[in-house]
Amino acid sequence: MNFINKLNAAWTANDSLLCVGLDPDMAKLPPQFQQDPNGIFNFCKEIIDATADLACSFKPQIAYFAALSAERQLEDICAYARENYPHIPLILDAKRGDIGATARQYAREAYDRYGADAVTVNPYMGSDSVEPYMEWADRGVIILCRTSNAGGSDLQFLNVDGKPLYQHVARLVAEKWNSNGQCALVVGATFPEELAQVRAIIGDMPLLVPGVGAQGGDVEATVKSGRTANGAGMMINSSRAILYAAQQPGEDFAMAARRVALETRDAINAHRAG
DSSP states (O other): OOHHHHHHHHHTTTTTEEEEEEOOOOSSHHHHTTTTTTHHHHHHHHHHHHHHTTOSEEEEEBHHHEEEEEEEEHHHHHHHHHHHOOTBBBBBEEEEEEHHHHHHHHIIIIIIIIIOSSSEETTOOHHHHHHHHSSSSSEEEEEEEOOOHHHHHGHHEEETTEEEHHHHHHIIIIITTTTSOOEEEEEEEHHHHHHHHHHHTTTOEEEEEESSSGGGGHHHHHHHOOTTTTTEEEEEOOHHHHHHOOOOOOOOOHHHHHHHHHHHHHHTTSSSSO
């Protein structure tokens, strides 16, 4: 099953557009994991187990692992997710972007080493920097378009022939790069008007939408702006709000994460119809 088919199945099976981000910050982990040499894996494993029936995808952010020399634990958590929840897409958030020969090595890293169903990439260096990822025809290529950070406007809003650059990226991916039907775009929840404009350009192509939860994106505006006609089409990511949902010392972090994941999924679902 390819990435797009798996994603469609997960949207339906879990009645969910929620993507659970895995951004393990050692300083924020419960105390029992901070002194555990395998603590990052054990923490992420419990988050996955607590939220697997509520998520349409999991998204480990590679920098949080690499900064702690925890790439082996990332390999293990990816393997755990694949083995125990093979029906839920696994997205490696790496935002890679480099020349073709180097991009091919990054693709091997994402798809072969970590076994990811999809990887995030940066389009700034153009088509030949993205093409190597397309060689894995069953995997997804999720391309940055309109990011959730305020500074994204520095470049993404540049006027190019009367249109902002991010709209050119959306059209380029939809009309040229997505020839294998494996592409998706990253568009932030913090800009619902731009999200609606991207949806109008790309049709039913999936969107990875960061920015709800800790970043404050409005769930209702996000869903209404980005949903497809069948009420799907998005992986709405929440990371910190779910991972660190426990408010009191000693509170069961996994149950707290599940509670917030359920609340977020249900808040999203309240606006999917119509």
